Amino acid sequence: MNVESIIKTDKVIPLHTRTIIHLLLINQKIHETMATALKPFEVSQQQFNVLRILKGQKGKPSNLSTLNERMVTKMSNTTRLVxxxxxxxxxxxxxxxxxRRKVEITLTKKGSEVLTQMSKIVNDAEKELLKNFSKKELEHLNSLMDKF
Structure with a gap:
């Protein structure tokens, strides 16, 4: 991905600025790819995240606070997602x-079945996005991103 050609500039972009632009472009590409993968299910990435969190609870109920804490994208609209x-x-x-003040949220059988279908498609999309990286490169990339 050539940042300069994507943003259509001939200027030399300072390395720190180029890095941030690069990360933003990658984020956008990932977002678009995942949104496309989930589109047939009419579910947003945040809704998919909620379903995965609930699956990880292994049948134990969760509450809105727990969901919000575990979300990849922290949001205040967890109630609306649910x-x-x-x-x-x-x-x-x-x-x-x-x-009685505590609301418990669990995954339904239908939700679990649809999540299984979604997860396969999302997994395929993730593999496609990262197909040009070796396992070692992905480990190194993750190590670098841990510095954030």
Whole structure:
């Protein structure tokens, strides 16, 4: 990916600026690819993230606070994300028997089945995005990104 040609400039871009632009362009490419992969399911990347978090709970209920803490993209609209998943019957929301102020969210059978389909497509998209990297290069890239 040649940053200068993408942003159509002949100027020499300072290395720190070029690096940030490069990261932004990569982020956009990843976002577009994942959105395209999830489009047939009419689910956003954030909704997909919520479903994966709930699957990771292994049947244990989660609450909005836990979901928000574990989200890849921290958002204040977790309630809205859950509402959209409720409308699709992918999650279930119940009031805790012991504490009526606590709302518990779990993955439904339908949600689990659809998540399995989505996960395969997302996994394929991830592999396609990273096909030009060896395992060693990906490990090195992750090590460098850990510095952030």
């Amino acid at each position: 509402d959209k998943l409720l409308a699709k019957n992918y999650v279930q929301r119940t009031i805790c028997e012991h504490n």
